[in-house]
Amino acid sequence: MSADDRVAQSGRRDFLTWGAWGAFCAALAAALVGVFRLPKPSVLPEPSLKGKVGLPGSIPEGEYRKVPGRNIFVSRGEQGVFAISAVCTHLGCIVAPSPTGFDCPCHGSRFDAMGRVVGGPAPRALDWLKVAKAPDGQLLVDEGETVPPGTCWKA
């Protein structure tokens, strides 16, 4: 066997070695992708985020009402009815109404009456939620759909 043949042969061997390693890694990666896809649910197992909050006339003007069983505040201003999420944007605790707006019990974030951050660690304002009218005339708030602050539902 000439030197050239040996070089050619080792080139082929290297190629096969790398090919085998490549196949092994690809198979492993594919298996791992399959394994790690599993824990990330494609459907989030939770009750519907939409809920009725009462007839438009029942929403108090100029003050907040906590919707029973939901983490939502509803109120009516000059622009119409609006809903603000009670979930603190810092670490997910439930804010409570205060004379000036909302206070969070967990780490002391403070929000004004429009949900804007005025103190504490919260990174952004409280979420405003979409308000719509259901066929039966009641208002429907969707906790899964945020709207720009200031968006109101007008009859």
Next chain:
Amino acid sequence: MEAWKEYVAGVKAVPRSVWDSLVRHGAPVTDRSRMEAVFQNLFLHIHPTRVHRWSLRWSSTLGLGLICAASFVLLVATGVLLMFYYKPSTLLAYQSIQDIHFVVPSGRFIRNIHRWGAHLMVIAVIFHMARVFYTSSYKTPREMNWVFGLVLLVLTLGLSFSGYLLPWDQLAYWATTIGANIAQSPKELTDAAGVTRYFDPGGVQKTLLLGSRSVGEEALIRFYVLHVMVLPLLMLLFLGLHFWRIRKDGGLSRPEDADERLGPAGEEVLPVFTQAPKKSYGLMAVVRGTSPSVGRGPENTVPAWPHLMTAEAAVFMLTLSVTVALSWFFDAPLKEMANPLIPENPAKAPWYFLGLQEIVSFSAFAGGVLLPMITLLGLGLIPYLDREPGGVGHWLGKGERPKRVFLESAAFGLGAVIGIEAFAVRVGWLRNWVPEIPQIVITFLNPGTLLTFLYVAFSVHIIRRENSTRMGGIAIFTCFLAGFLVLTLIGTYFRGPNWGFYWSPSDWPVH
């Protein structure tokens, strides 16, 4: 008839033969046979056959590593017992804990042991790390075992945190909500960059942890699986590695001059070799060092059985009696059942996370992700950045200098953390002066990051002034320990409703 006699003799000898096939070494009546037993037996061979007298001094280790291991054993035993009654479902979990507490025979006692054992383990792990650090025991060749130790620290905290949710009471629910949202906090960065819609690692982490948008059934079963299966198995794996490396790295660290400082060996130290051996024995090519060494017999070692084993048994009994005593007098807490509509006020994590919660109350990402990551990375790099030899096995090393640096660092560490906290509590922080300030500024400029910066700057100063990386290591480690201590104390005792600062719970507003 020959065969019959043989058969009868065989029947008579069955107990003996079974025993001999089970225990293949002789009766442990001499040092030699006991060492053989240690060497041959799967469960005993975690020990060396002989152990240096230095390792057996109380002041060498204070038994802290053993306390960690002992509490882990206790936790596994009591945890398995609790699993007989615990039901990981949001509807039943709280009731099953109530059952364990009030109905199950000795259930309350077992649960208390599980609770106090877990607290004890966290304390012991932290102290063990401090012991290893201050005796320079992370130095070559023990760098990787220090890193394994850090993995064990993370696993210990992970086990504690995952166990915290299982009772499904108010404390559990809100601590876990906070924890899951900390996992989501990289959102602070992606929000600032405006890319959260396309790239949301925080959201993915939260979904993976909870299996849902909020803490519920999915989260409970996930935490349960982590707590009773995944994390304990990982813990066993890394404990095995940790112990294995102690042996392979030449036993517990000890000073170079251990033999001189110990003085002449006592009666119990039997010379195995009457003369210093002329050549090294055994697997010199594969075992670290030349053991037994040329020119030096193992004269300052004593057989592990009984000397090391009695010490271990003593530490185990101490751990057991402390947990049992605590469990007898103090019940593990159980608040009202979880209510996703009303958070606890204040909602506090377990004490070892309250230091974190204190800095999380400035910025979720900085306090919950960035600074813990920096701390862990810094701890992991200590043995690779401080390569100075010497000082191994001495508390704080030789001479006055390390002690001076230690006191200086403790003073600086305490002063800085108390000063910054006092400032933040009394005066406030950026948002109080500039309400419109973007979050990203606060994420990187808050009391937590400032404190970390001061600590790092101080240790760099010490490295340059003392011209020693070890002194810099002592400075940063001591500062972080002081910071952890003070932040934990503040979070535990001085934070009340709405995370306000109160000197005593009696000052809390009534609501």
